[in-house]
Amino acid sequence: MNATIKPVTAVGTSILLVLLIVVATLLGIAFQMLAVEEILRPDLHALGGIDPLLPVIAMQLIAAVLIATAVRFVLPHRYRQPAFATWLLLFAFCLFVPVIGCLVCASGIIWGIFWPRDADVNSVGEVSLPRFAVYLVSRIAHGSGARLQAKLVNPAIAVDDRVTALVAIQSMPTRTTGTVLRDLLGDPIEDVRLLAYGMLDSAEKKITQRIYELLSKLDGNTAPHEVEETSRLLAELYWELIYQNLVQGEMQRFAAQQVEKYAHRALAIDDSNAALWVTRGRLALLENDVARADAFFENALSRGFPGDRLQPWIAESAYLRGDYRAVAQALSSLGEGASLPTLRSIVQYWST
Structure with a gap:
């Protein structure tokens, strides 16, 4: 009812x-x-x-x-x-x-x-901040710089496109473009040659100008702590000339001598600078002096330099010695920590 x-x-x-x-x-x-x-x-x-x-x-x-x-x-x-x-x-x-x-x-x-409106068209809601996913770093597409460099060295491509590509790589680190820029100094296209020369010359002048400024500070009356700081900066700047492929031949050898000279002078005053020991080790590897490189790397580790950052150079030293087991051991310790694409592929090769 x-x-x-x-x-x-x-x-x-x-x-x-x-x-x-x-x-x-x-x-x-x-x-x-x-x-x-x-x-x-x-x-x-x-x-x-x-x-x-x-x-x-x-x-x-x-x-x-x-x-x-x-x-x-x-x-x-x-x-x-x-x-x-x-x-x-x-x-x-x-x-x-x-x-x-x-x-x-x-x-x-x-x-x-x-004609009702779709209720979900303008729906707005609150979401929490996303967490950074480290594993997604490996999915980032790389290679745009490599494609630009490939376009530069291809004479079959239109001149305007090559010049545009050359201008585009100005934002890239000189250490990755220095070799290509030097190759372009012999390019048959004058605009390409001049632009490449200007980019190399500009990068080199920035460093050498700073070197001249620091050299003028060193004299007999300079305090020890100022000598240490200035010598450290000079060693780093001379190393940048080598690292960025801005010097070659005799100039590279001269820059290497200056790196060793000023790094030794700075460490003689204060040997706690771990990064400077690493620079000396990398210079020794460049000269194929493995024993000195290993000693410098040991000094860097004992002074607090992060071991994971040092592993690639330790692996390079082991490779030059022919100790391939040590190479695999050093690189395997990096694991997913190898963020650079080139280094990641090397780690994968030696880990399989």
Whole structure:
């Protein structure tokens, strides 16, 4: 019995609500039509000292309230929120745009029913900050620099494209482009030759200018701590000339001698600089002096230089000695820590 009463009650409530909406709409339209008719009367004049527009405004207000309330109940549920703002918008339409405002509201209802908006189109939500995924580093596409360099050395490519590629590699480290730039010094295209020479010359001048400034600070009256700091900087700058492929032949040998000279002078004053021991070790590897390189690397490790950063050079030293088991052991300790693509491929080769 109760189960039968509840559906009947719900149906009755729905019918009553529909009737109220219809009545409110009809009354609203009636009041609005009366307001329009009143405002269009040619004999509109004040009655009893009352402004003739006041009854028109009153009827328009009543019509706007009735129509806005009725339309709000007819709107699809997703368009009813926020409740007061929605009602206020409908009320403003009906109040300030007589008749046409009702048509706009009606068209909005029809549009919302037959062409509903996708609820997920503009959905906004809060998400937590993403965590850095180390394993995704290996998926980064590399090789754009290599493609540019390949385009540079290919004489079959248009001159404008080669010049554009040459300008593009200016942002790349000189240590990766120095060899290509030197090869381009003999290019048959004058623009390419001049641009390559200018890039090499500019990079070299920046370093040599700094070297001259530091050399002028060294004299017999320089304090020991200043001698140590200046000598360290000079060793690093001369090493940059070698590392960036800016010097070759006799100039490279001279730069290597200066690296050793000033590194030795700095470490004689303060031998705790682990990075400077590593620089001497790398220079010894460049000269194939494996024994000295190993000794320098041991000094660097004993002074706190990170072992994982030193493993590639330890592996190179073992390779020059012919100790391939030590090469594999040194590189296998890197594992996923090898971030550079070239180094990663070497680690994979020696780990399999």
